[in-house]
Amino acid sequence: MNKAIYLLLVCLLANGPILAQQKTFSNPLRKGADPFVMKHEGRYYTVFNGGGGITVTESRFLTKFEKTAVVWTPPEKAWNSHNIWAPEIHFLDGKWYIYYAASVHKGAPYYAQRAGVLEADNPFGPYVDKGMFYTGDDPETKKDNCWAIDMTLLQHGGKNYAVWSGWTALHDHHDVDQYLYIAELLDPYTLGKRVLLSKPELPWEKGDHIALQEGPQILTHGDDVFIMYSTRGSWTEHYKMGQLRLKSPDSDPLDPNAWIKAEHPVFQGTDTVYGVGHASMTTSPDDTEYWIYYHSKLQLDGGWDNRHVFLQKFTFDEDGNPNFGTPRGSSTLDRPSGEIERDK
Template sequence: MNKIALLIFVSIFSLGLYPASDQKKDKVENTFTNPLRKGADPFIVKHNGKYYTIFNKGGGFAVTESRFLTKFEKEEVVWMPPQNAWNSYNLWAPEIHPIDGKWYIYYAGSVHKGTPFYAQRAGVLEADNPFGPYTDRGMFYTGDDPETKKDNCWSIDMTVLQHKGKNYAIWSGWNALHDHHDVDQYLYIAELVNPWTLGKRVLLSKPELEWEKGDQIILQEGPQVLQHNDDVFILYSTRGSWSEHYKLGQLRLKSSDSDPLDPNSWIKSLKPVFQGNSAVYGVGHASMTTSTDNKEYWIYYHSKLNLEGGWNNRHVYLQKFTFDADGNPLFGEAKGGGVMIRPSGEVEIEKQDRKTKK
């Protein structure tokens, strides 16, 4: 090495200047790109500073854990369905919930594969930690008579509301049994006697407004709970999930002291609260959470990549939202794919990680 080359080499390292490739490797990006992944019916829950998601993978359910909303740090398939059972096929919309020190996966399954989808029933799995092993706690009774359990009814998209020391299940179901799947779907609620047993179901809501109608069936499904200060909301999906018309409506509990089991305790939005547009199709089945530092609210939703493909081309997105002067969530316009600023607090965590590793 000649003297000039040696001088340049020494100067680079003494000044802390590194090759461009090294600088890029050390840089913490403050943006992420939507969509996050392929899939539908996204669910996310924040617990003790970490995010947990769940989705179908390899014929069963995969659970993820991360300190970040925008990427997974750990992923494992935690449960595979049994053979020749009521829940062997058509595994839909799993959710994972921490309740009283244990973890529960709520989901829908069927005794037969594919169409017609008339045998869907809600079930629950239990574990001591989010990655299992899980014990199958069986099928819920979601009909009208929990005493005799006669005529267990079609049910999907079960979620949990924890309010005033009580737990409630909310799901999408039928009013009666049918041997086909072109049946209207309504929202039902029941108190959870324990995490795997329901009390008597109550019809909570059904499609009645014009923007909730327009397909061969009318439906409300994918209920999700949003709690902000003293306000309690149920965001639900309506119109056909296979279409570009899928959108979100809202129920708001009149007051924190209102009885969630009384349908008159809930106020329905008069118009959609989140929907697609000319560039984003079929927005729906969303869940909500906060940024890692709790300074921002984010909606975790799915939409279709294009107008074709029915259920086969849906992807998962994140988008920040706020609240209006009356306390209602203000989701704004669906932005779909593209580059967005990362949720508040994520960059700081990653920078600290880099410092710790050096």
């Protein structure tokens, strides 16, 4: 074989995986749970419990981080010292807010979880602790503040709303059914009166020792507004996602009858993907594709400890509903549209 041709073949074989790697990414992206991603001015921001506190990332890419920093560390001996769960980062009225759940004590039982908010002028802080939300039934007296986790933000019709997973009343244990609640966000730290939005009533939403709906996330597509939620135990292979759809753009989000619940799960596990849920949704760098960012278990056992974060593309059907398809789980997929161009 001609030496020049041989050297060319060696070079091509050596660079082949690199070229392929530039066009694809591998799931899972990382170990973790309750993934949240938002897009702001062309950059993606994620947030999670890590590094001894809350960590924020920034990137031009959905598939990798470019900047990572711990932005807030819990205080000692406070209502929010422990059990930091499911933080989300939002940009509202020129400032950055992190909504999260926390507890006064470490570990189980998880009966003391409450929702709180942090505020900053930029996504990497410094953040100011703006305190605990009141998520009970009497916002005037703030009596019997109630269990609350997974708070997210809904912006609709010129108003802001908070949606979260909560209990109907206080308990001294955590084996309690969880429902979705909504309230108007009067300002970034204050809620109006809560409204019970949805309960786990369908057969596929039940089956564990508690019935729950949690991890609400907002998805908008044109004039359509959806609340995607997770149901069944997040520690099990039965974890799956359901959907609420606002009847019309003019509907009142505070009216439970204005939301239509999907009759069947909209995203669920397979024989090899052990549950899916607590997902957030965004678009590709060039805004031509929709992507779902979710967590799943790598093994049947291990409970919460073996959850990992995955990413895959989805579409919308002819009725305007999201079509998430079948979870790909551990896989190699084409990178989101527009990422490769940003990598050059």
